[in-house]
Amino acid sequence: MPSFIFEQLINGLTQGSVYALLALGFTLIFGTLRMVTFAHGEVYMIGAYVGFEIIRLLHPNFLLALGAALAATAVLGIVVEVLAFHFLRNAPHATSLLVTIGISILLVNLAQKVWGPETQSIPFGLLGRLGDFEINVAGVYITFLQMAVLGVTLLLMLLLYFVINRTKLGMVIRATAQDYEAASAMGVNVNVIYMAAFAIGSMLGGVAGVLVGVYYNLFYPTMGGLYGLKAFSASVVGGLTSLPGAVVAGLMIGLVETFSVEFGASNFRHVFSFVFMILILLLRPGGLFGGREMAHTRGD
Amino acid sequence: MVKKMVVTSTLIVLILAGASAGPSAVQAAGGVKIGLSAPLTGDWAEYGNDFKRSVTLVMDKINKDGGINGKKLELVVADSRGDAKESVLIAEMFVADPDIIAQIGDFSSSSTMAAAPVYEQAKMVQISPTASHQDWTKKGEFMFRVVATQGYEGPYNARWAVNDLKKKKIATIYINNDWGVDANKYFVGEARKLGAEIAAEEAFTPGEKDFNAIISKLKRLEPDLVYMPTFYADFTAIMNQAERARFKPTVLANSSLFSVKTLEMGGKAVEGTMIPVNYFSSDPRPAAQNFTKDYKALYGADPNQFAALAYDAAGLLTAALKAVGTDSRAKVREGLLGLRGYEGATGPISYAEGRDPAKQLVRIMIKDGQWVLYKP
Numbered sequence: 001m002p003s004f005i006f007e008q009l010i011n012g013l014t015q016g017s018v019y020a021l022l023a024l025g026f027t028l029i030f031g032t033l034r035m036v037t038f039a040h041g042e043v044y045m046i047g048a049y050v051g052f053e054i055i056r057l058l059h060p061n062f063l064l065a066l067g068a069a070l071a072a073t074a075v076l077g078i079v080v081e082v083l084a085f086h087f088l089r090n091a092p093h094a095t096s097l098l099v100t101i102g103i104s105i106l107l108v109n110l111a112q113k114v115w116g117p118e119t120q121s122i123p124f125g126l127l128g129r130l131g132d133f134e135i136n137v138a139g140v141y142i143t144f145l146q147m148a149v150l151g152v153t154l155l156l157m158l159l160l161y162f163v164i165n166r167t168k169l170g171m172v173i174r175a176t177a178q179d180y181e182a183a184s185a186m187g188v189n190v191n192v193i194y195m196a197a198f199a200i201g202s203m204l205g206g207v208a209g210v211l212v213g214v215y216y217n218l219f220y221p222t223m224g225g226l227y228g229l230k231a232f233s234a235s236v237v238g239g240l241t242s243l244p245g246a247v248v249a250g251l252m253i254g255l256v257e258t259f260s261v262e263f264g265a266s267n268f269r270h271v272f273s274f275v276f277m278i279l280i281l282l283l284r285p286g287g288l289f290g291g292r293e294m295a296h297t298r299g300d
Numbered sequence: 301m302v303k304k305m306v307v308t309s310t311l312i313v314l315i316l317a318g319a320s321a322g323p324s325a326v327q328a329a330g331g332v333k334i335g336l337s338a339p340l341t342g343d344w345a346e347y348g349n350d351f352k353r354s355v356t357l358v359m360d361k362i363n364k365d366g367g368i369n370g371k372k373l374e375l376v377v378a379d380s381r382g383d384a385k386e387s388v389l390i391a392e393m394f395v396a397d398p399d400i401i402a403q404i405g406d407f408s409s410s411s412t413m414a415a416a417p418v419y420e421q422a423k424m425v426q427i428s429p430t431a432s433h434q435d436w437t438k439k440g441e442f443m444f445r446v447v448a449t450q451g452y453e454g455p456y457n458a459r460w461a462v463n464d465l466k467k468k469k470i471a472t473i474y475i476n477n478d479w480g481v482d483a484n485k486y487f488v489g490e491a492r493k494l495g496a497e498i499a500a501e502e503a504f505t506p507g508e509k510d511f512n513a514i515i516s517k518l519k520r521l522e523p524d525l526v527y528m529p530t531f532y533a534d535f536t537a538i539m540n541q542a543e544r545a546r547f548k549p550t551v552l553a554n555s556s557l558f559s560v561k562t563l564e565m566g567g568k569a570v571e572g573t574m575i576p577v578n579y580f581s582s583d584p585r586p587a588a589q590n591f592t593k594d595y596k597a598l599y600g601a602d603p604n605q606f607a608a609l610a611y612d613a614a615g616l617l618t619a620a621l622k623a624v625g626t627d628s629r630a631k632v633r634e635g636l637l638g639l640r641g642y643e644g645a646t647g648p649i650s651y652a653e654g655r656d657p658a659k660q661l662v663r664i665m666i667k668d669g670q671w672v673l674y675k676p
């Protein structure tokens with residue numbers, strides 16, 4: 001394999017991992033609540049800024065930044081759930097949808113107020129202390145941050161898979177997803193499960209935010225916009241309720257984008273990735289893994 | 301019912317009063333307003349605030365000296381956020397205010413061009429310090445620019461790259477908007493004419509932050525020089541990602557990068573970057589020196605070329621107002637066209653030959669984390 005192909009493969013996988021992480025959040029939330037949140041990209045942005053502040057003000061440690069972002073976005077996720085869904089459980093779906101759009105606008109403006117509208121970066125001295133090593137694979141340098149993005153993403157995917165399929169919490173989440181009335185009748189506190197799903201989904205978003213923010217070293221209030229859209233698309237392509245589907249679709253979109261630059265024209269990269277998604281949906285309207293995993297069988 | 305009628309009639313009276321007050325407002329107010337449309341928030345906020353600082357500097361000075369024909373100048377600032385749609389709304393707001401005699405702005409060609417028809421219809425001068433898209437001033441009779449156009453800067457850069465630096469294999473990375481497409485086109489056209497090979501032309505969408513794919517591709521193509529019509533946020537992201545990928549090309553870019561932000565966010569990744577500028581603080585010409593001194597005295601920092609261009613836009617506009625008075629929007633245009641021998645902070649400017657001035661550019665580069673005069 002020529003080294004430039006390998007280099008682009010790493011580029012594409014790094015990019016795709018981030019889409020996958022965010023898409024997992026969308027999928028978990030949609031799979032459980034059967035509702036879409038449009039504030040996910042902004043939760044991701046807040047996660048990034050929390051990591052940024054920890055590194056800048058407290059201590060340049062990657063894990064510490066990730067931990068703080070996890071905690072902050074878990075709380076934020078619960079707040080979004082309560083504001084947009086908890087009190088509107090019996091309202092039409094569109095109402096919750098609009099509230100999440102409202103929250104996303106609010107968060108962007110809040111970030112502009114707190115951190116300013118311009119792009120910020122971690123000073124180079126601090127950035128270097130996060131981990132400054134790289135490995136050389138066949139002439140291609142893979143940096144610590146690229147490894148961190150790939151590694152953390154892989155770890156979280158496995159962890160989420162384990163939680164959903166092998167733990168009691170996961171079982172309860174799956175039960176709620178399948179039929180919340182039946183789950184409720186069996187003694188499951190559905191409201192808590194919804195909050196848990198939102199918290200976990202948002203944490204994935206928060207981690208993605210820190211990873212991307214530090215990887216590109218760019219933090220700006222609108223950073224969630226394009227990523228949120230891409231991740232939502234990945235989630236749809238993956239089948240909306242399938243966790244492996246979200247991961248596979250996210251990675252595929254990252255790779256398609258990267259290789260469309262290598263072999264085509266860079267100004268068409270988004271065209272290629274969205275055309276790819278439309279093609280998949282034409283061939284498989286239910287998405288890649290549609291109708292499996294966290295599938296919902298409520299009889300309404 | 302009675303209450304409702306009272307409210308309604310009060311409203312009618314108010315509306316009538318407003319309508320009759322409207323046309324005479326210019327005389328009644330005793331002042332003249334100038335509109336400034338610029339991105340004060342968003343990715344280009346730094347540039348918009350440069351505009352605001354310089355225009356304020358010019359106006360304060362004129363007001364201190366007694367205003368224009370005894371009338372004080374007032375600045376109306378509106379934030380276009382770098383959004384073309386927003387600048388159209390601002391244009392409509394400015395045009396509807398009878399006290400506003402002329403407009404300075406916007407920053408980007410996209411925003412400036414979108415708003416042009418509104419100003420043209422109202423016969424209000426639209427003078428942009430920085431919009432460099434060729435077609436903008438052709439959109440009507442009231443568009444004036446201060447900066448050298450891409451039709452001038454692009455070929456100038458191509459001659460620098462091919463004739464002076466002797467680079468034969470060139471790649472470009474440009475921002476995919478009106479300005480970037482133009483900047484790329486004029487450079488590439490002239491470079492080809494001079495015999496250079498264009499190995500790749502890569503565009504990116506505004507807002508895109510991942511440049512790894514483009515960088516890996518260019519690394520493989522091994523160009524002698526990479527030309528990058530971009531702004532600091534994107535440019536520094538590209539250079540930082542390139543450094544990580546062990547790609548260190550010779551870089552030539554545009555005057556758009558001339559900001560301290562490029563140095564702060566680029567670090568050592570941007571060392572050696574070459575750009576042409578309209579204004580440089582060590583420029584020995586007296587008009588440039590005076591501007592530098594006044595700006596520093598007021599704001600405590602060195603101005604950049606955006607500040608200098610905005611300073612000249614405000615200077616030209618007020619010089620025109622002094623010449624033709626402040627009673628008609630349309631006359632401001634004649635005032636600008638009639639100016640002769642105007643010495644600006646960015647060199648001599650005259651609109652005698654048209655509303656696009658030809659400018660002298662200064663070559664600078666980044667060395668040891670500073671902008672310095674370029675030496676071959």
